[in-house]
Amino acid sequence: MKLPKIGFVRFKSGKKVTGKIKNVTIRLSSTGKYYAIVLVDADIKELPKANNSVGLDIGVADLMITSDGVKHPTIRFDQILAKKKHYWEKRLARRRLQAQKEIAWDKHNKALVPRELSDFKNYQKARLMVAKYSEKIANQRNNYLHLLTKQLVKQYDVIKIEDLKTKNLMKNHQLARAIANQSWRELRSQLQYKCDWYGKQLVIVNPRKTSQICSSCGYDDGKHTLEIRQWTCPNCGINHDRDINAAKNILNA
């Protein structure tokens, strides 16, 4: 890749860059890797029509529930790597403290060139390791979302999801909720641009009453609190999984 002022640099990419390159942004990650973000003008081939529509309900335990009854779990990639990350976080905290103490001594002793944090190799190593695990967790989460959204745009022509605003309004400081929020936003943005690319349609529907109306007969069963995972419609007798029923209502909306 030839960059202005720098010249030729080697790069590695999983995908061949096609189309007319409009601009390149170089980013240095906290793990010391350089990334080139390439903006191209390209014609993307639309995906064949599947003659199928789907409604998606989103949740915390299950990230995504489809109106076809498929549940895609929330995978806690952060928990999978938590032990290893924590190992380095502890070292990072200790080494930072130690380095700060030594810097303070340098200054106290009026050292000609007081050391800086960047001079402490062990501290820098711990910092890099923590950043590496954070990056790995983020990459795993994003890969999972890309896999899901690509599958959806292949499988369906019209994808309906709830407007996220009301879900975000739920005040909850739990980590699980924070992660869900982040994933939902990413999920929606990926769906939006992939639908645009591949000739599919994303429809945002009003989430009002999606968890209390019977998707079979339309009976309004009143508010269902969050603990109610399933219920039987008193009008038509169908037993509903709360989330799948909601997804069906989103599809019908």
Ligand SMILES: [Zn+2]
């Ligand atoms: Zn019913």
